Structures are given as C-alpha cells and as structure tokens.
Amino acid sequence: MEYFGFLNLHKGAGWTSHDCVAKVRRLLKLKRVGHGGTLDPAATGVLPIALGRATRLLQYLPTAKSYRGRVRFGVTTTTDDLEGEILTQQPAPDLTLAQIMAQLPRFLGEIEQIPPAFSAIQRDGQRLYDLARAGVQVEVPARRVVVTGLRAIAFTPGDFPELELEIDCGPGTYIRAIARDLGAALGVGGTLAALVRTRSCGLDLAGAMDLEQLANQLERGEFTPIPPERLLTHLPRYDLEPEAARRWCQGQGIVGDFVVGAIAQVWAEDEAFLGVGEVLPERGLIPKVVLV
Template identity: 35%
Template sequence: MKNGIINVYKEKGYTSHDVVAKLRGILKQKKIGHTGTLDPDAEGVLPVCLGKGTKLCSLLTDKRKTYEAVLHLGIETDTQDISGKILKECPVEVTPSEVEACMAGFLGEQQQIPPMYSALKVQGKKLYELAREGIEIERQPRPVTFYEIKILSMELPFVRFSVTCSKGTYIRTLCHDIGEKLGCMGCMESLLRTQVERFSIEDSLKLSQIEALVQEEKIDEKIVSVEEMFSSYPAYLAQPQFDKMLQNGNPVPCKQNTLQERVRMYTSSGIFIGIYEWNASKQQYKPLTIFCTPQDFQ
C-alpha cells in the first residue's frame, strides 16, 4: 500500500470524487482521500492522501490556496459561473481603474455567503441538490480571508486574476460579488488552482501520467511521505525504555532543557510514530496524530 500525498492535476470534467475513484483503480488500494473539492469545471492542484496519509486530509483542507480565475463581467448566472443559467445581462461601462479599486476592496477578512450550487450540507442535504429542485434557502455568511488579489490581465468584460485565500472560500462567489459591487454583475469564466500548501501546479500529475509511472514502477518518487510533510518539526528519538509506550500510543516523559512545542516522534530504532505535542504541566510529549501501525513493528 502507498502512503503519503500525491499531487494530482485535476482535469476539467472530473469531480474530485472521480479522481479518487480512478486512483483507487490505478494504485489498486482503497484507502485514498482528497483534500478539498474542486468543481467539475475547475482544473489544477488536488493533493490526494494515500494510506496513512489520509489522516492529513483535514490538515490540508485547512491550508490557504492560490487560484487563477477569469471574471466575466456583465453576466449573472444561477451557479455564479459561466456553466449556469443566465439570469441577467448588463452593459459593462466600468473603467479598468474602477475594477482595480473594487477588487482591492475585497482584500483581508470578508463575510461571504456560500452559493446555492455548493456541496455544503443543510439538514443533511447538499445545497446543490436543493438548488436542482428549484429550492433556494437562506445561507448564513461565513468568514473568509483574501490574502492577495492580483490582476494579471484585463480586456473588459474579462479580468484574469490570481487570488490566495483561506479555506472555505468560493471564487465563483468572489466573482459574483465583484460584479455586484461594480453594478454590472459578473460570473466566473474559468478556474485553475495553482497552489495548496507545498503542492504547486508545476509538480502536479495528470491521471494518465500517474498510470504510466505505476507501470514503470516509478510512482514512489512522486509521493511525498508523511514525515516529509512535517519536515519543519524537529525529529525526536525516544530512549529505548519508552519504545513500548510509543507502540501503545502513550505519552512519553521528557526532562530535556531544549524542548520544542511539536516534534516528529521516533522510537529508539528510528521507527516514525507520529506528531507529538509538549505538555508542560506533565513534563511529557503527548500524541497529536499517530501514523504508525502494528505492521511497522514487525
């Protein structure tokens, strides 16, 4: 079984679930999970967790992400992107400087209302399922943060821009909100995710490339190990008398002077256990996330 993270380039037309299903067939293993949904029409970076790496899914979902998008001014659709039903068309009479000023106003912390065509659940039902039934319900605004919004090119009514944002942000909704604020409406023409944490589009692999690497037995070179994901944390090699405690998932006492808040914990023989956090009141490292399995000790 493969363990770690693989940087997949999700192609247009695939859902994130499709990518996971196809990878299960290519890698011949069931334990696979993705790290945040990309719309079927969107493309780009989709880190996929394999084996022990599936414990990292929520961690990567929380990371900031970078996108390249094209805003199409003058059109409002029910899905907030160009694939939806057109609800309104307006003349685009704004100037480039007005567009720049408007988009700059979205920097920082914002309140964003999730679109009806989204996978968010309300009372056990996904919003897009309700939307397809013609039902629209009130959605509460959610806090999101735009760390950077940079215009790459502008040929009105089209504006191509890059945006780095927090988790749970809808770029479709950003496009809609910009158009609404400009008074001419707007929707998203296209979306490309270029970065999630350390995973960039330059290093991403299409499913066909992954399949070829599996056949060539070179796929391991492209999988980022769980240990590597936490390379910023120092390694801590436990003393031999604590090995059994680590195998059982217990905290480990420590009396060193130079302590780190979080460490990569290893047994005395170098078996990676997981990420441990310092508990000052008890003078011990306690497990935060354990990645080892009984098979690692055989």
Template identity: 40%
Template sequence: MTASSKKNQGEQRPDAARPKVPRRLLDGVLLLDKPIGLSSNDALIRAKRLFRVKKAGHTGTLDPLATGLLPLCFGEATKFSQDLLDADKTYEAAMRLGIRTTTGDAEGEAIETREVRCDEAAVRAAMTKFVGEIVQVPPMYSALKRDGKPLYEYARAGQTVEREGRQVTILALEMIACGLPAIAEVTFRVTCSKGTYVRTLAEDIGEALGCGAHLVMLRRTGVGALTLEHAVTLDALTAADEPARDAWLQPVDALLSTFPAVTLNAEAARRFTHGQRLPLNELVLDRAACEAADRVRVYDEGARLLGVAKAANGVLAPERLVVSGAA
C-alpha cells in the first residue's frame, strides 16, 4: 500500500461507513410535555430523530423557561398546524412581585426592586382588570421582527426600539395560590388568545399593583382542545422502543376535533379528493350546522379523514386535503 493510499485511508471520515438511518413517512400528532431549558425547535429535533420521521413541525413556540404542552405534527398533520397556532392557549404561571427584570422573566437580570405593599385581595382586584380585550406592548426579548431582525437581537445589543401595542384577549384569569405577605409570589391560571405574552401580563399586573413583577414559572396546559392529559416526556420516549413510541401518536384529526364532521358517500368522496366543490344539498349532513361552523372535517364512509373544507353559500369547498392513505 502506498503512503498516499494509507493517508487517504486514514483520512476517511469516521461516519463514512455508518449507515444512514432510514426516515419514515409517519402521520400523526405527538403531544409532548416539553422540559425546562429546551427550546421548542430543539425539542422538535429530538422527537423527529426518535421517530425517524421525514416531515415534522411544531405548533407555536414555548420559551426555554417554559414547560408543558407542545403539540408536534408529523407528515400530513403539518398541513393543519396553523389551526393550533391560531387556537387559544391555557397556562399555569407564577410571578414574583417587587422585582422587574430585563426580560420580564427569571432569565433576565434585575433592573428594579420595589416594596410590595399589596395583599391578596388587591392582587385579585388587579387581575380582574385584565380579563377581556387588552392591549399589550410586545417585549423586547421576543422573536418579533423589526426590519428583518428579531427584537431580541436589538435587546442583546442594548437597544430599545418602538413597538406598537397589540390587542389580545384574556378569556379567563384566576389566582391559584398567593404567598403574601410572607412570600411575594402569586400563582395563576390564564386562558388567552394567540399572540399573548404571559410574562408581559405578569409585568402589567405588577405595574397595576405599584410594585412591578416578573415571571418565575410558566407551564402550558392546553392548546385549543388538546391538554397535557395525554402528553409524554422526551425521557419516556427515549426509554421506549419504536412500537411503544408510535403508540403515543394521536391521529391527524386530533387537531380538528372542534370542527363538525361530515361523511361523504363513495362518489362524493372521490369528487372531493379531486378538489371538486360539492353542493351541500347533495350530502347527508346538517347544512345549517355546517354553515354556522364555517369549516368542517370531511371523512369517507370508511371513517378515513379526507381533509378540511369550507361550508358556505350552499357549497362544500375543499380547503386542505390529506394525501390518499396518509392519514
């Protein structure tokens, strides 16, 4: 063997002989209980590797500080992820009164300390003012972009840029526990519309109380109709074998449970899967209920999900279709 061939042999990459792990065409929804300290994207990457799935996406980010429900979509389910991005969210959170931080949560540095003079009754009264439609100014430490650059990049550079207030809706806000007067910490549950920053809500409640506040714990417990009840941790998935992992997957239509269901006969199903609009009066369904709901989930007679459609003006119009056999 020549010196040159020995050198080339020695320079072979260690993974050159390692076989590629085959990726699978897998459709479904994984309800993941995201751990603290991990970004949503990192959690998605780990789950994607564990399931060896070709296509995957998440349905809205959770900060590394946050834990809880992170629905992950595999395969055909990614077509419907926007419905969860738009869904209301429920969180359990804790805020520390008397201290403001650079980020609005425990990851930031303290920038102001004030005396806490309020009691539990005052906190409850302040919370009631934030139920309903409110205006929030997005925090500087957020992924919102200004001139193509995330706000957190400006913040890390010590810059503050003007942000417009955005209207969000707080559907429910209740106190779970209050440590006052001994401990200036309040735990609460909130159900809110998309785009709501819970750490900004905590800061605003703190300002209303005159002492400031920052978020010290955040756990998402619900996204639309999905809850933590059927969620699984990354540790449990890592310890399981492949069949056990696959058993944790919810069907694609788990994302669509709030939509009325429509079943089509064989001919109508064939036309629907070809993207054809169908007159509602030719279908066996409650036309009024469908039009009131605007959007419906559509099945064939074998209970196979065909996709989502808009129901309006007497017509069922295909909106997003599931690839035949994928669901």
C-alpha cells in the first residue's frame, strides 16, 4: 500500500529520529519516509513523519515549535544535557525563582546562540557530534534564533534547583543551549534535565501516537495518514480552473491575480489538492511540488 500524508509520532526516550524513521518504514513497508526536525535521543514528544510523496512537502510545513523543558542548576556537562559527562558540579541552594525570572527576558526575541558541541549541525561535511566524539575540538559559530515565548511553570529548590519551562521558538533553536546559558547568566551553571516537544510542523502532542499504537492501528486496518493540506493552512490557497490546473501540473506557469513572492497551496476547482507553487514576476504561479 502506498501511504501518502503525515504521521504525528510521539517519540519515546532513547530513540534517535533516524531510528523512528526506520521503524515506521518497516511497519508501513514504505521506502519513502522522512521526518520534520530532529529530536535528541533523550527527548520525547512530537516527531512529524512524512509518508510517501509527502516527504517533498516537509520544507513547506510551519516552522514554529514548542517545548516543555526542565533545567537543572549547579551542573554543567559536555552535551549541555544529562546524557553527557559532568564538567562542573557545585550545589546552588541559595538560588531563588526571583533571580531566575530576572534573567529570562534576555532569552526572549531574536537572540544569539552557540549550539551545543554535540549537535547535528554540519561542519565541513561532518556532524558536530561525530567530531566531538572523536575528540576533535571545533569552534562552533553563533547563530541567530528566535524565541517567541518563555514561561516558568514550576520551580523546585534544593542543592541542585530545577526549573520547568515552556518555550515557543523558531527553527534551529537549541533548548540545551538555553539551559546552559541561563545557568551561566546566573553564575551557577545549568544543563537540560528533560525535554518534551509539544508542538512541531503544525502537529501537537495531544494528537500524537507512539509506535505501539501505530502498529495496533495497522493490524486493525485503521491507520489513516494526516492529509498534507491540513498542515499547509498557513499558506495562501489558489484554485485553478481545469485547463489551468492541467497546464500547471505539466510544469507551466499560470498568470493571474496572485501575490508575487507567495508560496501557496494549489488546488483544482474539483477540490483536488495539486501541490505547492510559487508566484514569480512575469512567470506567474509556477509549480514547486506537483503531487498528481
């Protein structure tokens, strides 16, 4: 069976995103499977999975993400989470929630962030985590990321206090780096103790299923992928008359009342989803991904 659409997978702890793709591929007996945004092995939560031809649409999905993370203060590690080796460990029993709240605004908005040394970013064709494991010292360049929401939801005092945070952010944001830098700003050090992704690519945690649930649905013949157009509602929609739809699917540009520069859903008048197009000056609405 050729599946087409998306799966909202609830990734468990200990699996890499690549592991999850491989397992979904075997369960569905499907060659073309991809994911929308890597999750660290220790992290859990929403991992968007594209099935079949829907893999071509991953780049057009919404980019906003949300997380729930727990920061442990008084500890720093090589990976900026508890998976790495401890670099420093110094109790911080006097740290207060008021002190933490005073520092949170500096991590809101467009901020400069140095990704963790153990990350999937590529440098000279190699992943940073591969270089780090090989003992190669690499200077990781800072990058600009956007954090649109940062809310403290629980604080646990003690020798190694912990803070629960909800974070809304754009692509490329490392929550491990926020934990590390928040601890540094407070002068006590910090690392990420736990992370759950609650929203990604327009999918949220409440609607996610794990691999066991997927297997059960497949066994009962009840699994239905999420239609691609449900995740593309952030894009404008253009409906084409039959002749224009035919020409567009053949690779031709369609001139009309379109917004230049727009990336858009393209539909036929009979409610068939044709794919994704881009509006260029003079050329009109040209195809980027044709699905029929």
